[in-house]
Amino acid sequence: MERNVLFARILLIILCATLTGACFYQLNQSYDPLARYPYATEKNRATILKYMDSRDIDYIISQQIRPSVFMDFIKIPGFNIRLANEYHLAKQTQEESNAYIVNFVNKYSTYFTSNELEDLLTYYTYADLTTFYENDATTTKKLTLQSDPTNMYLVLNTKTSVYRYQPANLVQVDSIQIQSNVVDDWNEMKEAYSRMWNGETLSAVSGYQLYDTINESYMTLENQYGETVLDRFQLPAGQNETQLGYTIQLINPQDWIDACQKNQNEDGTYNYENAIKSLSQSQQNQIVWLEENAYHYGFVIRYPEDKADKTKMAYQPFVLRYVGRKAANKMWKDHLSMEEMDFEEYQE
Numbered sequence: 001m002e003r004n005v006l007f008a009r010i011l012l013i014i015l016c017a018t019l020t021g022a023c024f025y026q027l028n029q030s031y032d033p034l035a036r037y038p039y040a041t042e043k044n045r046a047t048i049l050k051y052m053d054s055r056d057i058d059y060i061i062s063q064q065i066r067p068s069v070f071m072d073f074i075k076i077p078g079f080n081i082r083l084a085n086e087y088h089l090a091k092q093t094q095e096e097s098n099a100y101i102v103n104f105v106n107k108y109s110t111y112f113t114s115n116e117l118e119d120l121l122t123y124y125t126y127a128d129l130t131t132f133y134e135n136d137a138t139t140t141k142k143l144t145l146q147s148d149p150t151n152m153y154l155v156l157n158t159k160t161s162v163y164r165y166q167p168a169n170l171v172q173v174d175s176i177q178i179q180s181n182v183v184d185d186w187n188e189m190k191e192a193y194s195r196m197w198n199g200e201t202l203s204a205v206s207g208y209q210l211y212d213t214i215n216e217s218y219m220t221l222e223n224q225y226g227e228t229v230l231d232r233f234q235l236p237a238g239q240n241e242t243q244l245g246y247t248i249q250l251i252n253p254q255d256w257i258d259a260c261q262k263n264q265n266e267d268g269t270y271n272y273e274n275a276i277k278s279l280s281q282s283q284q285n286q287i288v289w290l291e292e293n294a295y296h297y298g299f300v301i302r303y304p305e306d307k308a309d310k311t312k313m314a315y316q317p318f319v320l321r322y323v324g325r326k327a328a329n330k331m332w333k334d335h336l337s338m339e340e341m342d343f344e345e346y347q348e
Helices: 002-030 045-051 054-062 081-093 098-111 114-123 126-134 180-196 211-225 253-261 272-277 281-297 325-334
Strands: 170-173 176-179 247-249 299-303 316-322
Touching: 045 054, 054 081, 081 098, 081 114, 098 126, 114 126, 170 180, 176 180, 180 281, 180 299, 180 316, 211 253, 253 272, 253 316, 272 281, 281 299, 281 316, 281 325, 299 325
Parallel strands: none
Antiparallel strands: 170 176, 247 316, 299 316
């Protein structure tokens, strides 16, 4: 009797296990991985299941990524669903083939955030970005590309670059090009200076400069003065603020470098007082007037005499940077360089 009961129990356990296994098998056969994905359709379902594994599917479900974001790229070799938003944004911002975009984003995504990508592709071409990331970003310089080079208050230095960016709103004024929103204040300042000095003119030798122009000039000056000296007065192409269109140079750079070099102290610093005295009286008048009046018209001395520890550049009284009247007034009143100034409240 006991043997029969034991046998019956074993048989029951086997039967239950068999039924349970059959149920699990049936459930597994009918399980839909996309059941929790509300955007699956008969049209896209097969493609998603073919090109995505369970982790990818879990990702699009948890992030609620719509098919319109990734379906154009899903068949491309190297497709990564975690970069789908970047692929989609790149395609919308600057047209290229789907394969090119996947390869571009996959290779260079460590250099930008998703938020920066739209700006980068608005102001730079894929070709320029590729060249920059392959060269300037990976050399000993390790430069950071500025995602929005149109920012009126952008500060460039030895670690930042706008590479080959060209402003869209340049205007020709006399012999120079400057941003259109600088023109009125520049003309008004010239008129005020002329009235003060009985018709003497305040003329510019350069405004906006192309990347290639700056590069050629830099190499010429480097051959003349050497890199160590030149880097105290001028930054290379891409890092030079004259590319932004908000900088105006009033004398030839060589003239000021020569004046400083001829009045160099034993410790390597410059005697700016003597350097200024070596200039023409007209140039000396300009320095005095600009130091006290340029801010009224929205301009500041870009590299002030006593701010070298902030700007990392030598004093350059003939390099003006336009920041607008409100910001310039604040900078003059509080004696601030652009590196010290908080421009957030002045952003449009």
